[in-house]
Amino acid sequence: MFLIRENGADLLSELPTVPKLHIDELLEQLVSRAGEVVAARDGLRKLLTANSSIVGELSLPEVLRRVVQSACDLTGARYGALGVIGQDGTLEQFIHVGMDPELVDSIGPLPKGKGLLGALIAHPEPITLLELGADPRSSGFPANHPPMSSFLGVPIKLRGEVYGNLYLTENETGQFTAEHTDLAVSLAATAAIAIENARLFRDSQRRQDWLEASTEITRRLLTRPVDNALDDIAEQVKVMAEADVVIVVLPVGDGARLRIEVATGQGAAELTGRVYPDAGTLSQAAIDTGQPIRIARVDKADNLRVHIADVVRIGPVIALPLTGSGRPRGALLAARLAGRTAFSLAELDMAATFAGHAAVALELADARAVGERLALLEDRDRIARDLHDHVIQRLFAAGLTVQSVLSGSLPNRADRLTRVVDDIDETIRQIRTSIFALQTPRSTASARTQLLATLDEIAPTMRAEPHIRFVGPIDTVVAAELFDDVQAVLREALSNAARHSDADLVDVDLRVADGWLTLVVSDTGIGIGEPTRNSGLGNMKARATRRNGHFNTSPGPDGGTVLTWAVPLFAAPTTTGDR
Known part of the structure; x- marks a missing residue:
């Protein structure tokens, strides 16, 4: 800065007063604004x-x-x-x-x-x-x-x-x-x-999970006995809906009462079998309307009684009608404990869709069971006609022949009697076959279906998928106790092939002919060799011996092993031998 002086005086002091610019304050504001910008x-x-x-x-x-x-x-x-x-x-x-x-x-x-x-x-x-x-x-x-x-x-x-x-x-x-x-x-x-x-x-993931669960429950109901179908449905809903307790309610008597047919989760033992009037209940409201109902808190259920709350302290609850082709056959209730998150609209929709699919599957399973019972009755009628047309006629003819022999009017009496004995033996076999066919089925699934299920179960453990061939009336003449042995032997034979043979091809042949059941399992693997443990083969041999049959293993024509297990169809099993 230059100062102008004249005669030693400071001329600046003689200039007009200049307003202060408050430079410090301006700098502070600038710094503050800059800080705000940075912040x-x-x-x-x-x-x-x-x-x-x-x-x-x-x-x-x-x-x-x-x-x-x-x-x-x-x-x-x-x-x-x-x-x-x-x-x-x-x-x-x-x-x-x-x-x-x-x-x-x-x-x-x-x-x-x-x-x-x-x-x-x-x-x-x-x-x-x-x-x-x-x-x-x-x-x-x-x-x-x-x-x-x-x-x-x-x-x-x-x-x-x-x-x-x-x-x-x-x-x-x-x-x-x-x-x-x-x-x-x-x-x-x-x-x-x-x-x-x-x-x-x-929600999209859960919807996919519900769809898979619906497909699985439908498959089960259409391929297995329906005795525990409601248990399967309730358990599936409990898992998928993340519920603490699930019940299935069905009308009983004159329809004015409801019964808890199935319960799973907390309080299941106390809930199962309870019967109560349907009036004013959440279950009956779902049945009457045919629509799913969602309640965020059971204490705000609009005067609709929820009987689960008598046993378990619950909060959120949903009620799903089990609707097939007509009026709902019952209702399914799923509840969470008090204090837990309420069911969302998406969860209600997914659970209701699952319940609808399950109800339809139940109807189809019932229809299938009715069809099988009708088929069984028709089969019994056919067997009765066969007994009348063949067995009784043969016995009548045998009686006439014996009378003729006794009267001495026929030559070659010994040969005649031998033929009569043969006819009687054949008649006995036919009667036994009819008796076995008339027995109550061991399950709604046929023997062939159950054996195919066994193959499907073991196939993933094998290098090659086994092939099976059925010959003869397996579903009608194989008794339940004998079938259990057949299934056990087949399972053991396939397990041996899976563990030891390393085969590219496994064939199963099951046939019923001439009063015998024969199971042959052959593979193209490396052969049995010297087994380190003999329990599997020993069990198969014991089962055959117990039924007066035979069991053996031999090399295949192109390598591998051929396992043969054969037993008579109608021989009573002995009490010796390990199962």
């Missing part, structure tokens, strides 16, 4: 990072946890939580960060949405407080809860639907600013989209 830039960078982390995850529990942690990082909060709002307007889930598990356990049950948390549920708009305890809506803290002052609450909503709320406390600077609120609101908008995507993904 805003850092906040925006963190927000983008958080958004990317949240939307890239499809697991709903992990999405919720990341939302809370990202909100704390963005706003400088020490503690954070996300409350998921249930169908009844209370918090059904409460995901939190900032507290160690020991502290959480000492505080007690998680909040249910009272006080200030409930205010945000009732009025989903951001709330910022400098002193949380001073707000009249605050209901205080439970014992062992850490002190909290500053508070920021932000709703998570999308297209008018509120998924939950973000709760943030104890800002590192002592208070949450407008910028913190803006960041939290922006994060909540992204979180709502991510939560919806995660729920859709979860």
Whole structure:
């Protein structure tokens, strides 16, 4: 700076007064604004990072946890939580960060949405407080809860639907600013989209699981006895719906009462077999309307009684009509314990679809059983005609021949008597065949079907899928006790082939002819060799010996092994020999 002096005087002092520019204040403002710009830039960078982390995850529990942690990082909060709002307007889930598990356990049950948390549920708009305890809506803290002052609450909503709320406390600077609120609101908008995507993904996976379960239960009902069909259905629903107890209710008597036919889960033993009037019950409401019913809390069931609650303390419950081609044949109820998350609309829809498919499968299984009984009756009629047309006529002819021999009117009496004995033996065999055919079937599945199921069960353990050939009336003349031996021998033979033969080809031949049952299992493997243990072959031989049959193994014509097990169809088993 140049100072102009004249006669030693400072001319600057003689200039007009210049207003102060407050340079220090301007510099402070500039630095402050620059800091705000940097902070805003850092906040925006963190927000983008958080958004990317949240939307890239499809697991709903992990999405919720990341939302809370990202909100704390963005706003400088020490503690954070996300409350998921249930169908009844209370918090059904409460995901939190900032507290160690020991502290959480000492505080007690998680909040249910009272006080200030409930205010945000009732009025989903951001709330910022400098002193949380001073707000009249605050209901205080439970014992062992850490002190909290500053508070920021932000709703998570999308297209008018509120998924939950973000709760943030104890800002590192002592208070949450407008910028913190803006960041939290922006994060909540992204979180709502991510939560919806995660729920859709979860529902699609569950729908796929329900579809597979429906296919499996239908296959079981159409290929196996239906005696325990309701048990299978109830157990499947319990697993798929994540229920704690499931019951199947059917009308009894004049239709004015209901009976718990099947129960699984908690209280099953006490629930099974209970009979009660149908009036005013949730079960009957589902049967009458033919529509599924969902109740978030059993104590708010609109005067519909749920008899599961007499035994188990339940909360959410759904009732599903078992509807086939006509009126529902009963109802299925699935319940969760009190305090658990209510069934969603998607879960209700999936469970109802499964119940409908199961009901149709039950009707088809019943129709199949009726058809088999009719076929059995027709077969018995045919056997009765055969007995009349063949066996009785043959016995009558044998009687005439014996009378002729006794009278001495026929030459070659010895030959005649021998032929009579042969005819009687053949007649006895026919009668035995008819008796076995008239026995109650061992199951609704034929012998052939059960043996094919055995092959399907063992096939995955073998290098080559075995092929089987049936010859003769296997389904009608093989008695149940003999069939058990056949199945055991077949299983052991295939297991041996799987363990030892390394065969490219396995053939099974089962035939009934000339009063004998013969099972031949041949393979193209390396042969039996010297077995280290003989229990399997020994058991097969013992089963054959016990039935006055025979068992042997021999090399195949092109290598490998041929196993032959043969027993008479009608010989009574002896009491010696190990099974």
